[in-house]
Amino acid sequence: MNLNSPLFDRIRVKSRSKQEVRNNAARCDHPGCTTAGEFRAPMGRLREGQYFCFCLDHVREYNASYNYFNGMTPEAVARYQRDAAVGHRPTWAMGQMEGAPAWHGPSDDPSRFTDPLGMFGQRAGASKPAAExxxxxxxxxxxxxxxxxxxxxxxxxxxxxxxxxxxxxxxxxxxxxxxxxxxxxxxxxxxxxxxxxxxxxx
Ligand SMILES: [Zn+2]
Missing domain, CATH: 1.10.287.110 (DnaJ domain)
Known part of the structure; x- marks a missing residue:
């Protein structure tokens, strides 16, 4: 999800209560649309648990352009997935890696990720693979x-x-x-x- 996209800016950013969602009381979040927002759509990374409410047409449109990993480099996606393996708990310690791409994700600063127990084998961006x-x-x-x-x-x-x-x-x-x-x-x-x-x- 590209948080800098103009689409995102145009859409009202507002979390809904479960009740609101259940009642389908909310209007579609698409700008200018007055239809009932019956369909929930996740706001995406960094807005976990928050949803837009769209009408059917607009939820389709939104889903078509929705990509959870949008804007993340492949390395960052891999890192995110690796983090998911440890429940996004920070497991890193001090250390520097060169050439690590900037990334501001949920468990942030992958450049300080180390793997003292060797659980993950080769680190992305590490200069040489861990011993097989x-x-x-x-x-x-x-x-x-x-x-x-x-x-x-x-x-x-x-x-x-x-x-x-x-x-x-x-x-x-x-x-x-x-x-x-x-x-x-x-x-x-x-x-x-x-x-x-x-x-x-x-
Ligand atoms: Zn709509």
Missing amino acids: PAKPRQGIAAKKALDQLGLDETADADTIRSRYKNMVKRLHPDANGGDRSLEDKLREIIRAYNYLKSVKLA
């Missing part, structure tokens, strides 16, 4: 992660990756009329996938 750990036989955690992706332990890296991409696409608010009730599931999937990556299964 011996490929472990799948443990309970890996099995559980595969489970969450609907796969069994025979799944290879390609299968895991394509299943993951598929599920993210399916669970993304874009694909669900802005419905974010699937977001927890999406987070789980991201966490599972990142775990599989960290143990070199994906």
Whole structure:
């Protein structure tokens, strides 16, 4: 979501109470539209849990242009996903990385992200990859992660990756009329996938 987009500026920024949303009492948030705003649409990153209310036409229009990761570099997206794996808890310590792109996300300052336990393998932007750990036989955690992706332990890296991409696409608010009730599931999937990556299964 590009918070600097003119579209965003034109739209009234206002959080709605659940009651308001339930009553469909609100008017469509699209400028100039007087239809009832019956459809919730997430405001996006940095405005978690806040919604616009649109009429059907405008929620479609909004969803068509909505991209949660808009404006984030691929590295920042990867970092966001990695953060999701640890529940966006800050796990970094002091340290500097060169060439890290500026990013002001929820858990901010990825340049100070370090990985003392080696849980995530190679860091994005790090100059050399972490030593390749011996490929472990799948443990309970890996099995559980595969489970969450609907796969069994025979799944290879390609299968895991394509299943993951598929599920993210399916669970993304874009694909669900802005419905974010699937977001927890999406987070789980991201966490599972990142775990599989960290143990070199994906
Ligand atoms: Zn409208």
